[in-house]
Amino acid sequence: MYNIVLANNNFFRMRVCIVGGGLTGAIAASLLRSSLPALHIELWDKASRFGGRMCTKRKPSEPRVSGVDVGAQYISSTPEYYAAHKSYYSDLVARGVLQPMTCRITDDRHPPDTRHFVAPNGMSSVVQHFVDKAACTARLGTQVRDLQYEWDKCEGKSRWRVAAADGEVVLFDAVLLTLPVPQMLALGGDLTAAIDKVAGLRSELEAVSYSSRFCLGLFYPASVADQIILPEGVAAMYITNSDSPFCYVAIDNLRRGLAAGDDGFLSVMVHTSRAFGAARVEEQKEALLPELLDSFRRLFPSWPAPCDAFCHKWRYSQVVTPVPESRGGSVAVGGGEVVLSGDAFTHSNVDGCIRAATSAAAALTQYVAGLKTADK
Structure with a gap:
């Protein structure tokens, strides 16, 4: 009662x-x-x-390792929305749940007056x-x-x-x-x-x-952190190559404002494009993992192989x-x-x-x- x-x-x-x-x-x-x-x-x-x-998902073989965000990557709020929801953002920042995003992202598509936030402990x-x-x-x-x-x-x-x-x-x-x-x-x-x-x-x-997507979570030992570098040293970038199945890649630790390898590993998140997701949405994520890993190796051939990886499928990603x-x-x-x-x-x-x-x-x-x- x-x-x-x-x-x-x-x-x-x-x-x-x-x-x-x-x-x-x-x-x-x-x-x-x-x-x-x-x-x-x-x-x-x-x-x-x-x-x-x-x-936020963890390294499959070591679930205690800090995770990687497989969905939302950072929070963007326009001036109008920020004014309307300022109490939410202020409280989240004050409690350390969110912090202003300070990293650089290549080809960010938001208006310049948009406020961006990241979640240091994962979304x-x-x-x-x-x-x-x-x-x-x-x-x-x-x-x-x-x-x-x-x-x-x-x-x-x-x-x-x-x-x-x-x-x-x-x-x-x-x-x-x-x-x-x-x-x-x-x-x-x-x-x-x-x-x-x-x-x-x-x-x-x-x-x-809805749009549909697959995403890759990749984990690397901290010892190879100096080899896991995006062009111009950015933390994340949008991929405009139409031949690639991917549309976005981020070094997750850097995107969240954390030092790479604090727990012995660094993580990378890769999202597929809407077109790839729509065409392959009925396929199983486990079956697609080898193909996506191979495509990623071709995109960044100088990177070492990850020590662990997983594929996640979003049948319902973003509302269209x-x-x-x-x-x-x-x-x-x-x-x-x-x-x-x-x-x-x-x-x-x-x-x-x-x-x-x-x-x-x-x-x-x-x-x-x-x-x-x-x-x-």
């Missing part, structure tokens, strides 16, 4: 499930904790750690910061199978039954989905009918599209076609107790996730306030 506290100190029981442990879900959880401090919040994610597309630390602020119950390695709306005899009201792929079933008063849209639409149960009751929503969701702006960053369905959100409802960067999370948290808070009014 759980209580939430409203501004006027009225109490009633409520449980909320947030599905998707990326940045939108984590920020939304922290906002709900701030406005409704006694709310029971559970954050579910199918991965073994939080982060979503702000993911997943940004998401973990908000998870910690939310003080929620974490359920990692838990993939949702379906959502059903059913009567709860114990509470005497209807609730959403969230069923996991492993058979576990939990009842919640409200659910926030921040998954990639195709994964939302694939959920079984009563969610389909709830979406179809909102005029035009299904066609908007089905029109959402989002939900229309008129939706405002989230959509409430099923009477308001299920909210759909995520960067597909704004755009794929940190500021987009902040906008989506703010909208989703406001929608859930409004739903809670409606329950309070009906309870009088």
Whole structure:
């Protein structure tokens, strides 16, 4: 039995499930904790750690080694967005989660007045910061199978039954989905009918599209650090060679403002182009690893061979076609107790996730306030 506290100190029981442990879900959880401090919040994610597309992975053979960011590389905020979200950035910098980016990047495509930040402890630390602020119950390695709306005899009201792929079933008063849209639409149960009751929503969701990418994580011993050098000594560069499967390469330690080899290794991250990802997305990452390593050797023939490497696949990388702006960053369905959100409802960067999370948290808070009014 759980209580939430409203501004006027009225109490009633409520449980909320947030599905998707990326940045939108984590920020939304922290906002709900701030406005409704006694709310029971559970954050579910199918991965073994939080982060979503702000993911930091470790050296496969030595997981204690500092990781490499396989998704977002650095955070860029325009003057308008920085002004709107300054409190977020100031807090993250003050706590050492972010720091201004000082390294050089060749062919950076952002306007010159854009502010750039890096996460010295890896991008997943940004998401973990908000998870910690939310003080929620974490359920990692838990993939949702379906959502059903059913009567709860114990509470005497209807609730959403969230069923996991492993058979576990939990009842919640409200659910926030921040998954990639195709994964939302694939959920079984009563969610389909709830979406179809909102005029035009299904066609908007089905029109959402994403780019796909593969990426290489490469690890080298510190003893060869003087051989791992990009042109002009930059920390990262965009690759414009159309014959290459790659579009971006970064010496991860330098990009994050760390001395190469502090833990005995240095790491390199390489992203494939959108065209390569779209053409090869159905292939297994393990099968592609030798081909990508060979392409990388041809791109930097003077570099020594890495001592360890892995390939990661992003089926849903960045949003190409989002939900229309008129939706405002989230959509409430099923009477308001299920909210759909995520960067597909704004755009794929940190500021987009902040906008989506703010909208989703406001929608859930409004739903809670409606329950309070009906309870009088």
